Amino acid sequence: MTEPLFLLGDARSSPFRRLGSDVLRSIDAVREAYARHGRARWIVLDADALGLLASAVHGHDRWHRLLLLERASTARRELLHALFRVVVAPDDGVSLLPPEELAEVMDDEGAEDRFIGGVVDADDRALVLYRGNLDRLVVPHAWFKARPKARPDFAAFAVTDYGQTVQLGDYEASADAILYDLDPDARRRMKEREIKRDASFGGALRRLRSARGIARSDFAPLSAKTVARIERGEVDEPHGDTLATIAKRLGVKPEQIKSY
Amino acid sequence: MAFRLPLPDPLPARGWKVKIRDLERNEPPHVTILRKQRAWRFALRTRTFLDEVPDPKDVPEEIVTEILRQLDVLCREWDAMYPENPIESREDDDD
Numbered sequence: 502m503t504e505p506l507f508l509l510g511d512a513r514s515s516p517f518r519r520l521g522s523d524v525l526r527s528i529d530a531v532r533e534a535y536a537r538h539g540r541a542r543w544i545v546l547d548a549d550a551l552g553l554l555a556s557a558v559h560g561h562d563r564w565h566r567l568l569l570l571e572r573a574s575t576a577r578r579e580l581l582h583a584l585f586r587v588v589v590a591p592d593d594g595v596s597l598l599p600p601e602e603l604a605e606v607m608d609d610e611g612a613e614d615r616f617i618g619g620v621v622d623a624d625d626r627a628l629v630l631y632r633g634n635l636d637r638l639v640v641p642h643a644w645f646k647a648r649p650k651a652r653p654d655f656a657a658f659a660v661t662d663y664g665q666t667v668q669l670g671d672y673e674a675s676a677d678a679i680l681y682d683l684d685p686d687a688r689r690r691m692k693e694r695e696i697k698r699d700a701s702f703g704g705a706l707r708r709l710r711s712a713r714g715i716a717r718s719d720f721a722p723l724s725a726k727t728v729a730r731i732e733r734g735e736v737d738e739p740h741g742d743t744l745a746t747i748a749k750r751l752g753v754k755p756e757q758i759k760s761y
Numbered sequence: 762m763a764f765r766l767p768l769p770d771p772l773p774a775r776g777w778k779v780k781i782r783d784l785e786r787n788e789p790p791h792v793t794i795l796r797k798q799r800a801w802r803f804a805l806r807t808r809t810f811l812d813e814v815p816d817p818k819d820v821p822e823e824i825v826t827e828i829l830r831q832l833d834v835l836c837r838e839w840d841a842m843y844p845e846n847p848i849e850s851r852e853d854d855d856d
Contacts, residue, residue: 605797648783664798665800666780671763675784678782678785712786715845
């Protein structure tokens with residue numbers, strides 16, 4: 502991750518002291534950093550630092566993203582929302598990783614593929630997850646399929662395992678699974694790693710079919726044997742009606758299959 | 762409910778976990794070994810690591826030994842959680 506990460510506040514007794522980021526201590530330093538960088542992540546540790554930030558920043562560049570570790574007044578939150586593209590802050594219903602894990606995830610090169618917290622929107626049946634790059638990802642409740650031995654309990658939401666697991670009571674979902682299905686950029690990164698193993702159409706079909714929980718015998722009028730041969734690359738890459746049948750059953754466009 | 766494999770001391774105190782979560786990228790069947798922000802996928806069919814990164818050599822040998830010792834339990838748990846993608850459904854089953 503190449504985006505700068507700026508820290509405001511007294512980090513001496515906090516896990517965030519491990520971050521190699523710049524600690525900004527004056528209004529001038531904050532203004533200069535905000536103006537010079539088109540997009541950056543900001544972490545504000547305490548109320549004094551929040552006051553410094555609020556008094557220093559005046560601008561219209563809204564690609565900056567902010568993590569507050571202390572509550573702010575409603576008026577100050579409104580101000581910050583006007584100045585930052587995303588503001589992640591403690592509030593009613595917002596759950597964040599413990600500070601030690603939060604600092605490690607924010608410092609990780611793969612921070613964008615980890616979650617640092619989130620909030621459950623029960624009315625709209627959605628889960629808003631915050632990523633380590635301080636972007637958001639919205640996941641509908643219905644996306645979390647119940648399992649034979651577990652049902653998701655959104656009232657017991659937490660992010661655990663250093664951002665690698667979304668916990669919904671006894672039900673746990675891996676961050677990779679969520680990102681693979683819902684974020685094309687994350688899927689591309691994961692796919693690049695998997696391509697080393699199998700970059701074929703068949704490999705993509707096998708990954709997507711398994712991710713959807715669909716059996717090879719579920720592609721009528723194609724036989725399971727035909728699907729198996731396509732997955733193993735024993736026949737030419739399908740096209741026409743065969744490709745359309747496969748795509749329709751998988752619920753994607755034909756040209757999207759190879760992106761999985 | 763996610764399955765968590767009990768590990769011998771001192772591995773848990775050092776932050777190591779082995780899990781099958783309720784929602785994994787479920788191809789192919791695997792357990793996930795977790796420590797801090799790193800994760801390794803270990804395939805239950807082939808009994809090998811699925812990924813080259815992070816380096817499988819960073820996983821203590823005692824963890825792999827415990828996974829192999831408890832392989833039957835892990836396979837049963839996987840099959841119960843992912844009946845649509847069972848361990849025994851190998852690549853050639855449809856032939």
